[in-house]
Amino acid sequence: MVTLVISLCLVILLLALLALHYRKLFLRTVVPAHLFSPEQQKNLTPDQAIDALKKGNQHFLDGDFRSFDYLHIKEYILEHGQSPIAVIVGCMDSRSVPEILMDKGIGNLFAIRIAGNVVDKDALASIEYGVKSIGVKVVVIMGHTGCGAVTAAYQGKHYGNLEQLLNKITPAVLTAKAQNPELEESELITQVAIENINNQIIYIKQHSDIVKNAIEKQEIKLIGALHDVKTGKIDFFT
Numbered sequence: 001m002v003t004l005v006i007s008l009c010l011v012i013l014l015l016a017l018l019a020l021h022y023r024k025l026f027l028r029t030v031v032p033a034h035l036f037s038p039e040q041q042k043n044l045t046p047d048q049a050i051d052a053l054k055k056g057n058q059h060f061l062d063g064d065f066r067s068f069d070y071l072h073i074k075e076y077i078l079e080h081g082q083s084p085i086a087v088i089v090g091c092m093d094s095r096s097v098p099e100i101l102m103d104k105g106i107g108n109l110f111a112i113r114i115a116g117n118v119v120d121k122d123a124l125a126s127i128e129y130g131v132k133s134i135g136v137k138v139v140v141i142m143g144h145t146g147c148g149a150v151t152a153a154y155q156g157k158h159y160g161n162l163e164q165l166l167n168k169i170t171p172a173v174l175t176a177k178a179q180n181p182e183l184e185e186s187e188l189i190t191q192v193a194i195e196n197i198n199n200q201i202i203y204i205k206q207h208s209d210i211v212k213n214a215i216e217k218q219e220i221k222l223i224g225a226l227h228d229v230k231t232g233k234i235d236f237f238t
């Protein structure tokens with residue numbers, strides 16, 4: 001009797017181990033829902049990538065979020081490597097989270113987030129890694145309305161290490177003020193955010209041959225976008 005029980009337990013254990021093994025094999029082989037596999041990413045055009053970001057934002061606006069199997073995605077990426085379709089340079093603002101606003105879960109986006117979505121040499125290096133080594137199809141500089149960093153630059157606040165960051169936004173303040181004297185303050189600050197997005201794009205083009213060449217070869221697109229924190233809508237500048 002004891003031998004029979006022990007044998008039964010061993011069989012159950014063996015079956016459990018086999019099930020675990022084949023589950024891992026399944027997770028690592030089958031492309032998870034809503035994840036761009038390396039093959040799919042490779043075949044995507046820049047316009048299709050932008051379209052995927054727009055559709056994701058529509059899911060957010062509709063409250064129609066997709067269900068991601070994060071464990072499956074983790075296992076699949078362990079086996080096949082990551083293949084995000086886009087680099088998003090966004091602000092650190094807690095409301096401006098690209099993966100959620102564009103309904104992309106994990107594995108689909110590189111997100112570089114820093115106050116005022118400014119680009120420095122390290123951010124530029126990260127963008128180049130995404131473009132050159134991973135093959136993203138689009139780089140998006142995403143600012144947002146009601147940005148604290150943009151507002152601080154507009155108001156001329158400078159303290160500590162923030163000063164050198166805000167100095168990167170100051171040219172946008174000067175341009176927006178000069179070109180839009182009729183706007184009231186809140187509208188003007190939004191205009192500064194837009195000018196700042198455009199300035200970061202100019203900076204990237206001026207300082208990265210890798211990005212510039214990829215744009216010229218039509219391998220990627222570099223675009224701006226503005227996230228409205230009141231509505232959640234992202235206006236892609238295309």
Ligand SMILES: [Zn+2]
Pocket residue numbers: 091092093115116117144146147148149150
């Ligand atoms: Zn911000």
